[in-house]
Amino acid sequence: MNIQLEQIFNLEGSKKEFDFCFEPEYSLSDDISLDAPGIAVSGKIENNTGIVSLSGKAEFSATVVCSRCAEGFKKDFQVEFHHLLVNNLENDDNDDYIVVEDSVLRLSSLVCEDIIFSLPLRFLCDEECKGLCSRCGKNLNSGPCDCKKEVDPRMAALLQLLDD
Ligand SMILES: [Zn+2]
Ligand SMILES: [Zn+2]
Structure with a gap:
């Protein structure tokens, strides 16, 4: 899902909501296979006094592999994300902002990155496995x-x- 943000960047007080579902082009992890229909994403982008923020959540169900017994089991995930968006950056050392080139936000790939970053190093089917x-x-x-x-x-x- 690509979102055109030119209007949001240019107009204080503007807001765009999103609610969609997608299947990532690449696997999130070797230990995870996504259930249909993929990753459900909802949230909003708003320009609040010139500061553009993105916030939302991604939800999905998957079959994951236990790192101890190698059995697959079902798990539900919910990952929240918050970012500040800019359309250009004078000081490009700043990691706190997402630079949106050409005012088009590639939201699906950003959400995938956030999900991968949030994943635990390993899954256990049970703490007592x-x-x-x-x-x-x-x-x-x-x-x-x-x-x-x-x-x-x-x-x-x-x-x-x-x-x-
Ligand atoms: Zn044995
Ligand atoms: Zn196990």
Whole structure:
């Protein structure tokens, strides 16, 4: 979704609302596969005494992969975003602003960046997920495996530490 902002930049007090849904052109993360219909985005852009701000939220559901047991599970996401927009920047060292070239805001790609930035480093299906047995590969959430009792308890403690 590209939004034309020339009018907003030029007119104090003007406002534009948006509400749309899109599927990103690239994957957000290797651990996430988006459910249909994609990412729902809503919010507004307004010119308040010459300062143009963008605020809104993105919502989506996805199947994500647990980093401990590798099982997929459903998760709902909600990411809020706020930015100040400018159409030119005299001091281009300033990271606080988004520079909107030619007054066309590429909102979908900005939202994707915000989502990726907000994602946790890893997902767990459950805080208590027991993961996979490091020896036989069995998913220990579905019950203990046969080799578990052979593991030296000191080794088990070490593995637990590494896992955390
Ligand atoms: Zn898990
Ligand atoms: Zn095992």
